[in-house]
Amino acid sequence: MVAYVARRLVFVVLVLVAVSMLVFGITALLPANVAYLILGSFATPEQVHALELKLGLTDPIWQQYLRWAGGFLSGNLGESTLMNRPIGPILAEAIGRSLMLTGVSFVLIAVIGVGLGIVAALRHGRPLDHGISVATYLGIAVPEFFWAIVVIVIFASWLGWLPASGYEPLSAGVWEWAKHLIAPTITLVFGHLAHVSRLTRSSMIEVMQSPYVTAARAKGLPERVVVLHHALRNALLPTITVLALDFGRLMGGIVVVETVFAYPGLGRLVVFSIQNRDLPTLQAAILVVAAIYAFANLLADLLYARFNPKIRFGRNVA
Amino acid sequence: MLAIDDLTVRYRTAAGEIEALSSVSLTVAKGSTLALVGESGSGKSTVALAAMGLLPPEARLPAGRILFDGQDILTMNAEERRRLRGSRIGLVFQDPFSVLNPSLRIGDQVGEGLIHHRGFTQERAFARAIELLDEVGIINPEAVAKAYPHELSGGMRQRALIAGALASEPELLILDEPTTALDVTIEAQILDLLESLRVRRGLTMLFISHNLGVVRRIADEVAVLYAGQIVEQGATEDVLQRPVHPYAKGLLAAIPRLGQKKGRLASIPGRLPDLRNPPTGCRFARRCPFATPDSEAPQVLRDIGARKVRCTQAEALRDIAWPVLGEDAPSSPVVRAADAAPAVTEPVVAVEGLTKRFVLSNGPLRFEGWRPMRTPVIISPVDDISLEVAAGEVLGLVGESGSGKTTLGRTILRLTEANSGTIRIAGETVSDKPQRALESMRRTAQIVFQNPDSSLNPRKTIRELLGRPIQRFGLAAPGDIPARVNALLDLVRLPAHYADRYAHQMSGGEKQRVGIARALATEPRFIVCDEPVSALDVSVQAAIVNLLADLRDRLGVAYLFISHDISIVAHLADRIAVMHRGKMVEIGSAEEVMRAPRHPYTIKLLSAVPRVDGPIHGRGPTAVSSEILSA
Numbered sequence: 001m002v003a004y005v006a007r008r009l010v011f012v013v014l015v016l017v018a019v020s021m022l023v024f025g026i027t028a029l030l031p032a033n034v035a036y037l038i039l040g041s042f043a044t045p046e047q048v049h050a051l052e053l054k055l056g057l058t059d060p061i062w063q064q065y066l067r068w069a070g071g072f073l074s075g076n077l078g079e080s081t082l083m084n085r086p087i088g089p090i091l092a093e094a095i096g097r098s099l100m101l102t103g104v105s106f107v108l109i110a111v112i113g114v115g116l117g118i119v120a121a122l123r124h125g126r127p128l129d130h131g132i133s134v135a136t137y138l139g140i141a142v143p144e145f146f147w148a149i150v151v152i153v154i155f156a157s158w159l160g161w162l163p164a165s166g167y168e169p170l171s172a173g174v175w176e177w178a179k180h181l182i183a184p185t186i187t188l189v190f191g192h193l194a195h196v197s198r199l200t201r202s203s204m205i206e207v208m209q210s211p212y213v214t215a216a217r218a219k220g221l222p223e224r225v226v227v228l229h230h231a232l233r234n235a236l237l238p239t240i241t242v243l244a245l246d247f248g249r250l251m252g253g254i255v256v257v258e259t260v261f262a263y264p265g266l267g268r269l270v271v272f273s274i275q276n277r278d279l280p281t282l283q284a285a286i287l288v289v290a291a292i293y294a295f296a297n298l299l300a301d302l303l304y305a306r307f308n309p310k311i312r313f314g315r316n317v318a
Numbered sequence: 319m320l321a322i323d324d325l326t327v328r329y330r331t332a333a334g335e336i337e338a339l340s341s342v343s344l345t346v347a348k349g350s351t352l353a354l355v356g357e358s359g360s361g362k363s364t365v366a367l368a369a370m371g372l373l374p375p376e377a378r379l380p381a382g383r384i385l386f387d388g389q390d391i392l393t394m395n396a397e398e399r400r401r402l403r404g405s406r407i408g409l410v411f412q413d414p415f416s417v418l419n420p421s422l423r424i425g426d427q428v429g430e431g432l433i434h435h436r437g438f439t440q441e442r443a444f445a446r447a448i449e450l451l452d453e454v455g456i457i458n459p460e461a462v463a464k465a466y467p468h469e470l471s472g473g474m475r476q477r478a479l480i481a482g483a484l485a486s487e488p489e490l491l492i493l494d495e496p497t498t499a500l501d502v503t504i505e506a507q508i509l510d511l512l513e514s515l516r517v518r519r520g521l522t523m524l525f526i527s528h529n530l531g532v533v534r535r536i537a538d539e540v541a542v543l544y545a546g547q548i549v550e551q552g553a554t555e556d557v558l559q560r561p562v563h564p565y566a567k568g569l570l571a572a573i574p575r576l577g578q579k580k581g582r583l584a585s586i587p588g589r590l591p592d593l594r595n596p597p598t599g600c601r602f603a604r605r606c607p608f609a610t611p612d613s614e615a616p617q618v619l620r621d622i623g624a625r626k627v628r629c630t631q632a633e634a635l636r637d638i639a640w641p642v643l644g645e646d647a648p649s650s651p652v653v654r655a656a657d658a659a660p661a662v663t664e665p666v667v668a669v670e671g672l673t674k675r676f677v678l679s680n681g682p683l684r685f686e687g688w689r690p691m692r693t694p695v696i697i698s699p700v701d702d703i704s705l706e707v708a709a710g711e712v713l714g715l716v717g718e719s720g721s722g723k724t725t726l727g728r729t730i731l732r733l734t735e736a737n738s739g740t741i742r743i744a745g746e747t748v749s750d751k752p753q754r755a756l757e758s759m760r761r762t763a764q765i766v767f768q769n770p771d772s773s774l775n776p777r778k779t780i781r782e783l784l785g786r787p788i789q790r791f792g793l794a795a796p797g798d799i800p801a802r803v804n805a806l807l808d809l810v811r812l813p814a815h816y817a818d819r820y821a822h823q824m825s826g827g828e829k830q831r832v833g834i835a836r837a838l839a840t841e842p843r844f845i846v847c848d849e850p851v852s853a854l855d856v857s858v859q860a861a862i863v864n865l866l867a868d869l870r871d872r873l874g875v876a877y878l879f880i881s882h883d884i885s886i887v888a889h890l891a892d893r894i895a896v897m898h899r900g901k902m903v904e905i906g907s908a909e910e911v912m913r914a915p916r917h918p919y920t921i922k923l924l925s926a927v928p929r930v931d932g933p934i935h936g937r938g939p940t941a942v943s944s945e946i947l948s949a
Contacts, residue, residue: 003683043833211416218370218411219431219482220404307421 008301014295020072024065027279030122072287089285090269097167098258098265101181102250105188107249109242113193117200117239118232126206132197140194144253146160148187148260155183161167165262184261188253199242204235244300248293250251319490320369320520325382338364340546343619346490346773351516351523353532353554355539357569357855358591358826360543360573362526366494369524370409371399376469378617386490405435408483414475414769418467424451425463428482437487450481470737472486472719473504480511484519488602497532501718501882506926528856528860530573531928534558542566545590545601546617552625558930562627562636564606570858573930576912582867583889585642585860589825591727600629607641643737664745665706666731666762666844669780670737671794673839674700674722674729697726700736701900707844710874714891714908716884716923723880727846729880731763732756744843764837768849770829780807780832781817787839806835810865827858834865838873846878851886863890884927888912896920 040151054060056067071078077087114288116136120129137149156164163185169175207213208231216230217223254267260267266285273281327339338361346352356362367373369384371391384391386407391399403409413415419427428450431441433637438446451459455476467475476496483491493512494733497505505844513536515521519626526535533540534554541551542565550563561567600606603613619628629635646791678695684692693748699722707713717723728734730741732748741749744856747757758930767773774783788794794802804814805921810831817837821829830850837845848868868892881887887894889907895905896917930936 011590135335141818146909211411211413212419213371215409215411215417216419217372218403219434220400220402221434225430225434230419230422234419238420 002226004305005302008298010020012298015294016291018168018293020069020287021065023283023290024068026059027283028064044076068283069108072284077136078280078286080273080278082273082276082281087281087284089264091288092283094269094285095288096265096267097263098251098254098267101184101188101263101265102247102254103256104181105176105185105192106243106247108185108189109192109196109246112189114200114236114239115192116194118198118204118227120201121204121208121235122227124157124201129201132201132268135195135278136197139190140192144187144191144256145260147190151187152260155186164259167263168220169263180261180263184257184263186262188250188255191253192250195241195242199234202238203238204231207231209236210234237304240303240307244296244303247296251289253291264275319348320344320524321383321385322365322369323385325368325684326380327361327363327368327382327385328378328380329374330376330378333626335378335545337596338377338546338593339361339368340596342543342546342548344541344548346522346524348489348522348647349520350538351517351525352534353525353527353533353540353545355527355533355540355569356543357528359545359593361546361827362528362543362609364492365543366409366492366524366526369492370407371396371402372403372409384492388653396612401435404431404483404484404488406488406490408486408488410476410479410491410493410496411484413499414472414479415499415789415866417479418475420467422466423771424465424467424478426552428463428478428485431482431485438535445486447481450485451478454478454481454515455507456481458480461721471504472500473507473918475506476500476504477511480508480515484515484933487519488521490522490524491512494526495528496525498527502884502926502928503718503922505928507531509928512536529928530570530930534930535928542569542823546593547601547603548619548626549628550625551619551627556625560636562622562625562632563602563629563641564608564635566603567635567640569856569929574860574863574885576888576924576927576929577883580755580850583860585864586857587861589827608635608638628765635815645705666711666744667705667707667878668742669706669730670740672703672729672741673726673733673735673737674697680882685714698722700729703739703900703902704907705895707876707878709843710870710876711713711893712870712891713879714887715880716882716887716894716899717879717897718882718923720899721881721897724848724899725899727765727848727878727880729771731765731846733765734758753902761840762842763844763846764840764842765834765846765848766830766837766850769853770826770833771819771853773833774829774836776821777926778819778820779817780819783832784817784835784839787836793840796859798903800841806839809869810835811839825858826854827862831864832852834862834869840873842875844876844878848880849882850879852881852883884923885929896923 014173016029035048035055039047039051056064059067059201068078072211077091080087083090098288116132121134123129138225152164155162162179164183167180179191213226213231216226221230251266254265255270256267257263258265258267259271266289270285270289272278273285322344325339325342326337328886329336329338341391342365344352344354344365354362354365364373364377367383368377368379373606375381379392382392386402391402394402403885425447426440429438429447430448432438432443433440448463451462456462456474456477458602462470462474462478463833467478470478478497479805480496481847491732496512500508507515509532513521513675516523516705521598522534525533525536537554540554540841541548541550541555542548542557544565546786550557550561550566555945556754559572560568572586574583591601591604595616597603598616599614600609600617606613610631614706615630617628617630619626620632622632631807636730661746672825675696675698680692681695683690683692699720699937701722703726705713715723725734729736730743732741736749739749740747743759745757748756781800781803782938784806785799788802789796802816803817807814807816811830812831812835816824816828820833824832830853833850849864851862854862863886866877866879870877877890879887879891891908893906894911896903896911896919898919902913904911904920906916911920912924914925
C-alpha cells in the first residue's frame with residue numbers, strides 16, 4: 001500500500017511539472033510583453049528594454065522557466081503586474097473562497113447524486129426513475145450560466161430571499177456568509193448531478209441483480225442492509241472515480257458561476273487576469289487548478305483502492 | 319420438514335408467460351436428503367427460489383403452497399419470510415465465484431446472519447464465523463475469515479458459503495448445484511463435508527443438481543424434473559438403476575460410464591417444449607421413442623410400487639431399455655477412415671519440450687544494499703510437454719482447472735506463443751515461423767471452443783460464419799460456397815434452413831454443432847476440442863460426443879479432446895494424457911489409464927469421479943451412521 005501511494009505521488013509530481021511547463025510555455029508565447037504591460041503604453045523602447053533586462057526576460061526561455069518554477073517552490077509566486085501586489089496572498093484568498101464554494105457543492109453533489117441514483121435504481125423503469133433522469137439531464141444539458149440566471153431570477157429578483165451576487169466573509173455573520181453561497185452552490189450542484197446519479201443508478205441496477213445480492217437476501221438480511229451494506233459498497237466503485245473527475249470539472253464550472261455571481265474566487269481571478277493580461281497571476285492560478293485536479297484524482301484512486309480489496313493487495317492474481 | 323404442494327410458477331417475459339413449474343408436489347422428511355434432478359430449463363432452480371421466498375418480481379404463483387414446518391411460506395408477509403431465511407432455512411448457491419460479495423471479508427459474510435437473526439455483536443459474529451470456518455474444514459480459519467473472496471480458491475469459497483448457510487443453525491439446507499463449478503476432487507471433498515454435516519447436525523437437505531453421479535452420493539430420494547413437471551420420484555438407487563419414465567431412462571443412458579467403452583452414447587433427440595404454451599399431454603412425448611396416441615392425454619403422477627411416475631405406460635415400460643436411436647446408431651464404427659488410409663508413420667501433430675510461462679507479477683520490491691530487486695512470480699501452465707497425435711486419433715487431455723489443458727491446446731495452435739519447444743503439424747515445423755507464415759497450418763489445424771455463445775459472432779448468420787473460412791482459404795469458387803455451407807450443415811446434422819439463422823436463434827447443442835462445422839470448414843486434419851461439451855446438458859452432450867466420433871471415423875480427423883470430465887474423455891479417446899500443474903503426469907492408451915492408472919494424481923482423479931453405477935464412493939463409514947440417524 002505504501003509503495004502504491006508513493007508511486008502515485010511520483011506520478012502527480014510529474015503531471016504537475018508537465019502542466020507547469022505547458023502553462024509557462026503558452027503564456028510565454030502570447031503576444032504580451034510583461035515589461036510593456038508594467039510600464040504602460042507610453043513607455044519608450046529603451047525603458048522597456050531596460051526593464052526586460054532587469055526582469056530577465058531576455059534570458060533563454062528555459063532559464064526563465066527554471067527561475068519561475070524555483071520561485072514557485074520557494075513560495076515566491078511573483079507579483080501581479082496589474083495589482084502590483086505579491087500573488088501569494090491574492091491567490092490564497094481566492095482559493096479559500098473557491099474551495100468553500102466547491103467543497104460545499106461537491107459534498108452536496110456526492111450525497112444527493114448517490115441518493116438519487118440509489119432511489120432511481122430501486123425504482124427503475126417506474127415514473128420516479130424517469131422523473132429523476134429528466135431532471136438531472138436538464139441540469140447537465142443546459143449550460144451553467146443559464147441556470148445561474150434562472151436562480152438569480154427566482155431567488156433574488158422574484159422571491160428576494162438571496163442576494164444576486166457578491167461575497168461576505170464569515171466575520172460578517174454566518175447567515176450573511178451563507179446567503180451569498182447558496183445561489184452559486186445550487187447552480188453548480190444542479191449542473192453536476194447527472195454524472196453521479198446516472199452512474200450510481202446503472203451500477204446499482206447491475207449490482208442488485210448480482211448473485212451475491214440474492215445471497216445476501218437468502219441470508220435473511222433486512223433489505224436496508226442488503227442495499228446499503230452489500231450492494232452500495234460495490235456499486236460506488238465506479239462512482240468514486242467519476243466524483244474525483246467531477247471535482248476537476250467543478251474547478252472549471254466555478255469560472256462561469258463565479259463570474260455570473262461576481263463571487264471573488266479562483267475562477268473569477270482567472271477570468272480577471274486573462275482580461276487584464278496579468279500573466280504571472282494567470283500562470284499561478286492555472287497551476288493551482290491543475291494541482292487541485294491532480295490531487296483529486298490521486299484521492300479517487302486511493303479511495304478506490306480502499307474500497308476495492310482486489311487493488312489494495314497489488315495485482316489481481318486470478 | 320418441507321412440503322411443496324401443487325406449486326405452479328409462471329414468469330412474465332417479453333415473449334409471453336412461461337410456465338416454469340406446473341403442479342409440483344414434493345416432501346422432504348426431517349433429516350433426509352431429497353435430490354431434485356433436471357436439465358437446464360426444467361425449473362429446478364425455481365423450486366429453490368420459491369422455497370426461500372426469493373422469486374423475482376416477474377414471477378406469478380397462481381396455485382400451490384410451500385409448507386415449512388407446517389407454515390405456508392407463500393402466505394407470509396415479507397418480514398416473516400425474511401426472518402425464516404438464513405435462520406431456519408439456509409441456501410447454498412451454485413457459483414462460489416459470484417455469490418460472495420467481493421468487497422466484504424469472508425468472516426463478516428459468514429457471520430452477518432447472526433447479527434440480524436440472533437442479535438450478535440459484530441465481534442461475536444466474527445468469532446463465531448471463525449468457528450464455523452473451522453467446522454467446514456478450513457485449515458487456517460482466522461486468516462481466511464480476514465481474507466477477501468478473491469484470495470480464496472473455489473473449494474474454499476464453497477466451504478465458506480456452506481459455513482455461512484450453517485451460521486444460524488438452520489433445520490433445512492437448500493443446495494442449488496453446490497459443486498457444479500468445482501473440480502472433481504474438490505467436489506468429492508464438498509460432498510463428504512455435506513454428508514458429515516448432515517450426520518452431525520441432523521440436517522434436512524434439498525439438493526438440486528443436474529449431475530446424477532453427484533446425486534447418488536448424497537441423496538436418499540430423487541425427483542426427476544422435466545419441463546416444470548416431476549416425471550419420476552423414488553428412492554435414489556431405485557430410480558438410478560431402474561428408471562421407469564422414458565425421460566429418466568434417456569437421461570441415464572446418455573451418461574458415459576467409466577469402464578464401459580465405445581460404440582455410441584444414447585442421446586435424447588429434440589428439445590424442451592415451448593413453455594409459453596406447454597402441451598396438455600405428456601410433455602416429453604415429442605422426444606419419446608415409446609410415445610403412443612395415449613401420450614396426448616394429460617398424464618398424472620401415479621404410484622408405481624414404491625415410486626411415483628408420470629406416464630400412462632409406466633407398467634409396460636418398466637423393463638424396456640432406452641433405445642440407441644437413428645442418428646446415434648452405432649454407424650458400424652468398425653471402419654475408420656484413418657484405418658483405411660495407407661499407414662502413415664508421421665503423426666499429424668508432434669510437440670516436443672513445449673513450455674509456456676506467464677509472469678504473474680513482478681514481485682515485491684526489496685533492496686539488496688542499495689540495489690532495488692524484484693523476483694518475478696512466474697507460473698508455467700505448460701511445462702516441458704511432449705506429445706504426438708496420430709492421424710485420425712483422439713488424444714484425450716484431462717486435468718483440473720488451472721492444470722494448463724487449455725493453454726496447451728492454444729499453444730499448440732500458436733494462439734498463445736510458447737517460450738520454448740517445437741511444434742510440428744502435418745509435417746511442417748510451425749513453432750519457428752512468424753504468425754503471418756502460418757497460413758497452411760491455420761487450415762490444417764482448427765479449434766472448437768467451449769462456449770459457442772462467445773465464440774460465434776452474434777451479428778452474422780450461420781451462412782456467413784461458415785462461408786468466411788471457405789472464402790478466406792479459397793476452398794471453393796464464390797458460387798459454390800452456399801453448397802459447401804449446406805454440406806457442412808449436413809455433416810453436423812443441422813437442417814439446411816439453419817444457414818439463415820443467427821446464433822441466438824439456436825439451442826446450446828445446435829450452436830456447438832455450428833462451432834464444429836466452422837472448424838471443419840477448412841477441411842482440417844487436426845482439431846483442438848477445448849471442453850466442447852461442458853456447457854451442454856447431459857442429453858445434448860451425448861449427441862455432440864457421438865457427432866465428434868462419427869466425424870473422426872468418416873473424415874479421419876484427429877482431435878486433442880480437452881475436458882475435465884474423465885468419463886467423456888474415456889468414452890471418446892484412444893489415448894489419454896493427464897495434466898497436473900502444467901506437467902503431463904501420465905499418458906497411455908485409454909483402457910490402460912482407466913484400468914490401471916500409475917500416477918497417484920490420476921488415481922485420485924479417477925476415484926473422485928461420481929458414478930451412476932458401481933459401488934458408491936464417498937458414503938463411507940459416516941454413511942452408515944447417517945442412515946441410522948435418518949431412519
